[in-house]
Amino acid sequence: MSDSPDEKIIICRCEDVTRADILKAIREGGFTDLESLRHHLNIGRGPCQGKTCIPLVIRILRQETGASMEEIGLPTARPPVRPIPLGILNVNEGGGE
Amino acid sequence: MSENDIGTSRIDRHPILEFHRRKELTIYYHGRPILAYEGETVASALYAAGVRTFSYSPGLDRPRGLFCAIGKCASCVMNIDGISNVRSCITPVRNGMIVEEQKGAGTFPETTVGDYETASPELEADMVIIGGGPAGLSAALEAADLGMSVLLLDENHQLGGQLIKQTHRFFGSKEHDAGVRGVTIAKSMIEKVEASDKVSVLLGTTAFGYYPGGVIAAVKENKQLVKITGKRVLLATGAAENSLAFENNDLPGVYGAGAAQTLMNVYGVKPGDEVLMVGSGNVGVIVSYQLMQAGVRIKAIVEAMPKIGAYFVHAAKIRRFGVPIYVGHSIKRAFGNGKVEGATIVKLDDKWQPVPGTEFDVKCDVICLSVGLHPSYELMAQAGCAIKFIPELSGHVAVHNRNLETTVPGIYVAGDSSGVEEASIAMMEGKVAAISAAFSLGKPVGEKRKEADQMLEHTQKQLESLRDGPFGARGRNGKRKSFELYEQLTGARV
Structure with a gap:
């Protein structure tokens, strides 16, 4: 473990992404919009689908890049927006698989 | 943790609310029987029994507890009756329920399509x-x-x-x-x-x-x-609930202010004994007052802005009880072994940057974040x-x-x-x-x-x-x- 405080600042709880990870991706990886940063680090793709982390990530991006909200963008909100059991999708309809 | 701890954080006397506890039930937490009441959630029953860690995170294996307590943030997901990623904060208790800490992303259930209803209305x-x-x-x-x-x-x-x-x-x-x-x-x-x-x-x-x-x-x-x-x-x-970026911001005991409110005012469970409130807007100040009504001590309120955000009447209530309100300060880190044991506060300059050398520690077992929604x-x-x-x-x-x-x-x-x-x-x-x-x-x-x-x-x-x-x-x-x-x-x- 490094001593950098940023490594102990958890931005995305579901996927364990730290502030240090995000700063590195922006500064060294050139991921300067929300969607690509999200693909790179898997931010906001856990059970909560970004409900806690996205506002924090947006704040870091704005500080680091000075980008506008329009430039930063918003990730696509896909179903399910809440954790659900996949088994419920296995409904017997139309006799299909 | 001894059996004696069970039920100690249930609120029995409250100046405004009466908690009519319904039928007693038993849920099993890693085999240990835990007293629960019909109508409450898995999270509130566990919390009342002293359980603070609900899961361990997938990459860094960090302990995690509640955060929002209203089903939004997924910080409280657990293994319930063999199913992973179940939100313990909105799942009502059922007699004989088997509850376990979740490790990482969880596990596939042993029975695949088990009990699901196959008709979809x-x-x-x-x-x-x-x-x-x-x-x-x-x-x-x-x-x-x-x-x-x-x-x-x-x-x-x-x-x-x-x-x-x-x-x-x-x-x-x-x-x-x-x-x-x-x-x-x-x-x-x-x-x-x-x-x-x-x-x-x-x-x-x-x-x-x-x-x-x-x-x-x-x-x-x-x-x-x-x-x-x-x-x-x-x-x-x-x-x-909004979160805030500071060291160990995921430690069990760091909650949204609304989560503390849910525990104490809906389920009659004390969120802790000593609270540091971050944010002095109406929510922060009102929840601080409500925590005091539930018998919890407010150690301090921290506010990054140069002045208190809440309406005067709400803030005055808190001030009367001698609660220190640190304006122009922020939380730098939470610390503790597996759960919150205290927080380090730091003064901010006029550009919102921490001023080195101004840090001081506050001992507390809960840090409430009241930094908006x-x-x-x-x-x-x-x-x-x-x-x-x-x-x-x-x-x-x-x-x-x-x-x-x-x-x-x-x-x-x-x-x-x-x-x-x-x-x-x-x-x-x-x-x-x-x-x-x-x-x-x-x-x-x-x-x-x-x-x-x-x-x-x-x-x-x-x-x-x-x-x-x-x-x-x-x-x-x-x-x-x-x-x-x-x-x-x-x-x-x-």
Whole structure:
């Protein structure tokens, strides 16, 4: 473990992404919009689908890049927006698989 | 932890609330029997028994506990009866339930398709309302009164949203329940909704997707798929707690202020013994006072801004008890072995940067974050509503007009989901949305229509008056932006 405080600042709880990870991706990886940063680090793709982390990530991006909200963008909100059991999708309809 | 710890954080005496505990049940936490009461959640029962760690994180194996306690953040997911990723904070206890800490992303269940219902009902109503908080309840009552059939969904096992934990008296006009406690308003609205033969209520039902053709997919009791369509739809999905970036911000004991409020005011469980409150807005200061009413000590309130954000009357109550309020300070880190044992506070300069050498520690077992909420816009985005970032409304919202209709005709928003404001505003917005929806369906007619016209006009005026003055400026400006965006995007004038 490094001593950098940023490594102990958890931005995305579901996927364990730290502030240090995000700063590195922006500064060294050139991921300067929300969607690509999200693909790179898997931010906001856990059970909560970004409900806690996205506002924090947006704040870091704005500080680091000075980008506008329009430039930063918003990730696509896909179903399910809440954790659900996949088994419920296995409904017997139309006799299909 | 000894058996003696069980039940020690249950609140027995409270100056405002009475906790009528229902039937005693037993749940098993890693084989250990835990006392629970019918009607409470897995999280509250575990919490009362002293359990703080609910899971270990997937990459860094860090202990995690509650954060929002209203089913939004997924920080509390556990293995319940062999199923991983179940939100313990909104799952009601059942006798004999087997609960285990979740490790990482969880495990596949041993039985695959087990107990799921294979039939999926398709439900319809004139007005479908997602979210049974103040906006949803108020809309349901109004819509029913105007002759619409209503289907009201909530993922919690009781109605009322965040209103059921508001023990303070409301402001505003006398006509709109000023001087009445939120819990009392909630009780009255819930009773009316339950008594209405026009409103069907589905509790424990989570809407998880908005699909083409206007189909809302929901899951009932984690067991059954339900497909819902409404002639009109109100997405009153509320808001989620904001987090803050500081060291060990995920340590069990770091909670949203609303989570502390849920534990103590809904379930009668003390969140801890000594609390550091971060944020001195109305929520932070009101929740601090409510924590004191529950017998919890407030060690300090920290505020990054140079002055206290709350209304004077709320802040004065706290000050009278000698609680230190550190303005121009922020939290630098939380510390503790597996759970919060204290926090380091630091002074900020005029550029919001920490001033080295000004750090000091506060011993506490809970850190409450009261740093705002952001609207839950996800279902609106899936429905195709235009989503814009409006800072005065606290985040991304579905652009809507004065009648609360979004850019997708027939889909409405109201309450915190349309911009974070107060519960009294949420109730009025619910009403406006319901009346507008009824009008668009040609309901009601005759004399009743004239009354409804007047009611709409009147409620719009009420909303304007609540947003009048300096404290309402934020909401007023935010809404104006939304209305203007609506005109630009739809070419309509409302």
